[in-house]
Structure formats: C-alpha cells, structure tokens
Amino acid sequence: MPIMKVRLRTLILFLSAGSMLLTTCLIIFCIFWYQREEIRDYIAFSNEAYAKKIASTTDQYLASAQKQLEWSADLISNTFEKDDVKKQFLHISGQSDYFNSVFYINKESQVEVTTNQAGNMEGRYINTLNVKNNIINKIPLISSPFVSVVGNLVVMISQPVFSSQGNYQGFIGGTIYLTTDSILSRIIGQHFYGANTKVTILDSSDSVIFNDYDSHVLSIRKNFSSLCDSGVSGSMDLSSFTIGFACVDRSKWIVLISTPKQTATNMLYASVKKSLPLIFFILFTMIFVVFFISVKISQPLEKLAKITEGADGKSLLKKLPRVRTWFYEANQLTSAVYYRLMDMNQRAEKFREESATDPLTGILNRRGFFRALVNQSKSKTNSLILMDLDHFKKINDSYGHETGDRVxxxxxxxxxxxxxxxxxxxxxxxxxxxxxLPGTDINAACAMAMKLQGEMYKLKFSDNENVTFSAGIVNLKISEDDVMQALVEADRLLYEAKESGRNKILRQEC
Ligand SMILES: Nc1nc2c(ncn2[C@@H]2O[C@H](COP(=O)(O)OP(=O)(O)OP(=O)(O)O)[C@@H](O)[C@H]2O)c(=O)[nH]1
Structure with missing residues (x-):
C-alpha cells in the first residue's frame, strides 16, 4: 500500500501558521505576565499615594479641630460664662462642622455644658474610661472609637482647661460620629478611586474607625497599627489584596487602601479582549500571505513532481521546460532533472542502437532484425535469404581470427x-x-543471391583463397510468426544446401 506523503505546500503552511500562532500566544502570554506585574506595582503605588492623601487630609482636619478646642479652652479659662461657652460650642459644632457635639466636663467628671440635647446630660456625672483618662492625664487626647453615653459610635478629641493660675479645671471634648454623617466620614468616605478600591481606617489599637465595606482585609491580618512603627507610608501584597497604607501622625491612626489582586488580571483580560479582533485580523492576514507565498514556492516543485508521475523520459523532456521556476533551488532542480534526463535518453538510445547492432560488421544483429521488422511496410511478396559461409572454421584455424573477421x-x-x-x-x-527483401519475389531474390555468389567468388583473401556461402531462400508475408516460420524453412533449405556439398543456393518450391 503506497504511503501518503505530506505535500510541501501543506508543510510550509502548517509550519509557518503554527509558528505564527505559537509566537502570538507566547507574546500575549508575556505581555499578560509582565503587564500584570506592572499593573500590580502601579496599583500598589497608587494605593500608597491615595492612603497618604487621606492620612494627610485627616491629619489636617484633626489639627484644625484641636485648634478649635484649644481656642475654646482659653475662653473658658479666662471667663466661664455658661451661655457664652455654649454659644461658642454651638458655633464649633454647628457652623464650623468640625464636631457632631461639643461639651465641657469639669474635673469632678460633671458635664457642665453640652451641645447635645439628647439624654439631658448637663449636670450629670460621667465616669467612663475616656473621661477618667482626660482628668488623670490632663493633656490633649484623641480617643479610640467608643459608644457614647447616648449610643453613638464616636471618637473624641479633647483639650484640657486650666485656670489663669494654671489649675486644672476639666476638659473640653468634641465627638465625631463614625457611623452617621460627620465631616470625618465625609472626608474619608467620598473617594473616587476605582470601584474595587476600598478605604479602611484603624486606630492605634486596630479598632475600626472607618471601613467603607465589609472588609476582608481585616480578617487576613491583625495588628495593622504596628505598620506605623516601620514608616509613615508603604505598600504590600497581602493574601489576595494589594494594600497601600499611610499613618495619620497626630492620632496614630492607619489608613489602608486595598484593591483585590484580581483587579490587575481583570484589567488585562479586558484589554486583551479589546485587542483580540486586531490580533486575529493581523494573524489571519499573515496566514493568508504565508499561504500565497507557500503556493508560489511549492508550485514549481509540485509541477515537477506531477509531470514525473508515470511519464517516460521523452514526454518528460517535452514537459519540463513548461515548469516556470522563479527561485534558485527550483530552477537548479528543474535544470538538473532536464539535463540528466537528456543525458540518460541519449545513453539509452545509444545502448538501444548498440544492442541492436553487430559490432564487427556494423549491420543489425538478431535482436535488431526483429525490432526492425515492426517498421517494415507490409508487401504481399517478400523474400528471405538465410546465408552461411562454408567451412569458415578452417579459415579461422588456417589464417587466424583476424582474417576470419575480415572475411x-x-x-x-x-x-x-x-x-x-x-x-x-x-x-x-x-x-x-x-x-x-520487401517487395521482392523469390525469383528476383534468387537472382540477387546468385549475383552475390559471383561477387563472393571474386573476393580473395590471404593466399588468393576465396570463400563460398550456402543459402536458403523462401518467400513470406511480413509478420513475426511468418518470419519465424520462414526462418525455420530457410534454415532447413540452408542445411540441405550444406549437406549437398555447400556453395549452393536452395529455394522454396512455390
Ligand atoms: N573470426 C571469427 N570467427 C568466428 C566469429 N564467430 C564465429 N566464428 C567461428 O566460426 C566458426 C564456425 O564454425 P562451424 O559452425 O563449424 O561452421 P563451418 O566451419 O563454417 O562449417 P559449415 O558451416 O558446416 O560449412 C567457428 O570456428 C567460430 O569460432 C567471429 O566473429 N569471428
């Protein structure tokens, strides 16, 4: 069973298209891989910058808020007029919008003035940890988040109040709501940076001050606040998040900006998806061009292969010049095949001639005779003469083979x-x-044979010796069977001629 061979055109096409496809895939993979790393670096950088921005804004806000309380503390230490102080507090919490409520608690932990109407607080004693801290430490403080006596989650900024003689009187506190509307929640809650990016703010004991979603970040690491010890800002990869952080100097709060790592992959998928039509367009154009070129390259060789299928040397020689070659190798191959064939044909022709010719006399041999029969015109009357030299062996023996050859x-x-x-x-x-003898009847053939006998007699060799021959003559129609039959008959007559003394010509009876 013949083995199917792959065609050159298919090979070139598959090789080129395959390598292009592989290269494209590798390029996309490399771009994907390195770009993803770059995007992650960029996200880390952006998150850090954004955390720094929020930390700085928050720090400025806290500084301004503290300044406000400091100014009110001065007022109280100079003249404590309850109405004036309350007006002042209302101004701070209402107009300047720094605090949700402002209050003054004296050193006995009694609320003297408050802007918060809820709970009827004025005159009441409050013994919370925050209040005690302030009274004991007598310094400006920013508290951890806590639930206020009226039930809000707040942080408190406080400022000690001293008399003009320098005696501690109590402290002014300003509360900022964390879960309901406040200037702080507005500063840190309204951000416009990427849908997947979230803001979390923790205090120095990792309590949540602000978290703009149910953050997974908080569950993957404890002790974020310790980051403030190693630097003011930075970024890191944490589990499946890229996190940028920055510290709020004044309060030692830490701002965390987190983006899922998947975001970089998603961005890349989106951009690859967008560019896919262009990539495929270029790829298919290239494959089409390669197909066109592969056809052009393989065409001469395909033609060469096709015309060699079942063609003999002569028809191949005629067809070969029709193969149009446009590149060196095909041209060389076609020329080589052409000249090789020509050479082979010439040799075959020569060999054919040689195989049909008797080398000594230059006339046809037995094979040549039968081959030539095919081309003989068919006449009704033909004759065949079979001739054999008489006693030729003696000539060889007496005068040598060279003389025999000459005879x-x-x-x-x-x-x-x-x-x-x-x-x-x-x-x-x-x-x-x-x-x-085509077209020659047996009588004419006999006459010619006898004339030849006479000529032969005249032919002398060596010591004026002559050679005779015997012959058998038959008539025949030209076809191979007839010739074979005629040869047998002529041979019989020749034998008879020899037997009856040689130098005789015997003819068939007609
Ligand atoms: N010189 C020479 N001798 C040849 C050649 N071919 C055959 N012979 C010789 O021809 C001789 C033929 O001998 P025979 O077959 O006995 O025939 P003859 O001697 O002619 O005898 P008759 O045919 O019976 O008359 C042999 O000695 C062959 O060696 C040749 O090409 N050159």
Whole structure:
C-alpha cells in the first residue's frame, strides 16, 4: 500500500501558521505576565499615594479641630460664662462642622455644658474610661472609637482647661460620629478611586474607625497599627489584596487602601479582549500571505513532481521546460532533472542502437532484425535469404581470427551492396547472415543471391583463397510468426544446401 506523503505546500503552511500562532500566544502570554506585574506595582503605588492623601487630609482636619478646642479652652479659662461657652460650642459644632457635639466636663467628671440635647446630660456625672483618662492625664487626647453615653459610635478629641493660675479645671471634648454623617466620614468616605478600591481606617489599637465595606482585609491580618512603627507610608501584597497604607501622625491612626489582586488580571483580560479582533485580523492576514507565498514556492516543485508521475523520459523532456521556476533551488532542480534526463535518453538510445547492432560488421544483429521488422511496410511478396559461409572454421584455424573477421566484414559489405536499400540485412550470429527483401519475389531474390555468389567468388583473401556461402531462400508475408516460420524453412533449405556439398543456393518450391 503506497504511503501518503505530506505535500510541501501543506508543510510550509502548517509550519509557518503554527509558528505564527505559537509566537502570538507566547507574546500575549508575556505581555499578560509582565503587564500584570506592572499593573500590580502601579496599583500598589497608587494605593500608597491615595492612603497618604487621606492620612494627610485627616491629619489636617484633626489639627484644625484641636485648634478649635484649644481656642475654646482659653475662653473658658479666662471667663466661664455658661451661655457664652455654649454659644461658642454651638458655633464649633454647628457652623464650623468640625464636631457632631461639643461639651465641657469639669474635673469632678460633671458635664457642665453640652451641645447635645439628647439624654439631658448637663449636670450629670460621667465616669467612663475616656473621661477618667482626660482628668488623670490632663493633656490633649484623641480617643479610640467608643459608644457614647447616648449610643453613638464616636471618637473624641479633647483639650484640657486650666485656670489663669494654671489649675486644672476639666476638659473640653468634641465627638465625631463614625457611623452617621460627620465631616470625618465625609472626608474619608467620598473617594473616587476605582470601584474595587476600598478605604479602611484603624486606630492605634486596630479598632475600626472607618471601613467603607465589609472588609476582608481585616480578617487576613491583625495588628495593622504596628505598620506605623516601620514608616509613615508603604505598600504590600497581602493574601489576595494589594494594600497601600499611610499613618495619620497626630492620632496614630492607619489608613489602608486595598484593591483585590484580581483587579490587575481583570484589567488585562479586558484589554486583551479589546485587542483580540486586531490580533486575529493581523494573524489571519499573515496566514493568508504565508499561504500565497507557500503556493508560489511549492508550485514549481509540485509541477515537477506531477509531470514525473508515470511519464517516460521523452514526454518528460517535452514537459519540463513548461515548469516556470522563479527561485534558485527550483530552477537548479528543474535544470538538473532536464539535463540528466537528456543525458540518460541519449545513453539509452545509444545502448538501444548498440544492442541492436553487430559490432564487427556494423549491420543489425538478431535482436535488431526483429525490432526492425515492426517498421517494415507490409508487401504481399517478400523474400528471405538465410546465408552461411562454408567451412569458415578452417579459415579461422588456417589464417587466424583476424582474417576470419575480415572475411566476415567483407561478406557483410557485399550483402549490403547486393540488395535494395529497403532490404533488412542482419548477422544472426557466427558466420550466418539473413536478408529480408520487401517487395521482392523469390525469383528476383534468387537472382540477387546468385549475383552475390559471383561477387563472393571474386573476393580473395590471404593466399588468393576465396570463400563460398550456402543459402536458403523462401518467400513470406511480413509478420513475426511468418518470419519465424520462414526462418525455420530457410534454415532447413540452408542445411540441405550444406549437406549437398555447400556453395549452393536452395529455394522454396512455390
Ligand atoms: N573470426 C571469427 N570467427 C568466428 C566469429 N564467430 C564465429 N566464428 C567461428 O566460426 C566458426 C564456425 O564454425 P562451424 O559452425 O563449424 O561452421 P563451418 O566451419 O563454417 O562449417 P559449415 O558451416 O558446416 O560449412 C567457428 O570456428 C567460430 O569460432 C567471429 O566473429 N569471428
């Protein structure tokens, strides 16, 4: 069973298209890989910058808020007029919008003035940890988040109040709501940076001050606040998040900006998706161009292969110049095949001729005789003469083979000259010759043979010796079977001629 071979065109196409496809995939993969890292770096950088911005804004807000309380503390230490103080507090909490409520608690932990109407607080004693801290420490403080006596989650900024003699009187506190509307929640809650990016603010004990969503970040690491010890800002990869952080100097709060790592991958997927039509367009254009080129490259070789299928040397030689070659290798190959074929044909022709010719006499041999029969015109009357030299062995033995050869050559020349040009003359082997005479009847053939006998008699060799020949003559129609039959008959007659004394010509009875 013949093995199917792959075609050159298919090979080139698959090789080129395959390598292009592979290269494209590798390029997309490399771009994807390195770009993702770059985008993650960029997200980390942006998150840090954004955390710094929020931390700085918050710090400025706290500084301003403390300044407000400091100014009110001065007022109280100079003249404590309850109405004036309350007005002042209302101004701070209402107009300047720094605090949700402002209050003054004296050193006995009693609320003297408050802007908060809820809970009827004025005159009441408050013994919370925050209040105690303030009274004991007597310094400006920013508290951790806590639930106020009226039930709000707040942080408190406080400022100690001293008399003009320097005696501690109590402290002014300003509360900022964390879960309901406040200036702090507005500063840190309204951000415009990426849908997947979230803001979380923790105090120095990792309590949540602000968290703009139910953050997974808080569950993957404890002790964020310790980051403030190593630097004011930075970024890090934490589990599946890229986190930028910055510290609020004044309060030691930490601002965390977190983005899921998947965001970078999603961004890349989106951009690859967008560019896919262009990539495929370029790819298919290239494949089309490669296909076109592969057809052009393979065409001459395909044609060359096709015309060699079942073609003989001669028809191949005719078809070969029609193969149009435009590149060096194909051209060389076609030329090489062409010249090789031509050479082979010439050699084959020469060999054919040689195989049909008797090398000594130059006339046809037995093979050549039968091959030439095919081209003979078919006449009704033809004759065949089979001739054999008499006692030729003696000539060889007496005068040597060279003389024998010369006799053979002379005899063949005489035969050639004695018959018509269309006669088919051959040496059948040894000293036996045949002459087929187309369009010659047996009488004419006999006359020619006898004339040849006379000529032969005249031909002398060596010591004026001469050679005779015997012959059998038959008539025949030209076809291979007839010739074979005629040869058998002629051979019989020749044998008879030899037997009856040689130098005789016997003819078939007609
Ligand atoms: N010189 C020479 N001798 C040849 C060649 N071919 C055959 N012979 C010789 O021809 C001789 C033929 O001998 P025979 O077959 O006995 O025939 P003959 O001697 O002619 O005898 P008859 O045919 O019976 O008359 C042999 O001695 C062959 O060696 C050749 O090409 N050159």
């Amino acid at each position: 053979l050559m002379n005899f063949s020349s005489l035969i050639k000259n004695s018959f018509k040009k269309n006669a088919l003359i051959a040496r059948f082997g040894g000293e036996e010759f045949v002459a087929l």
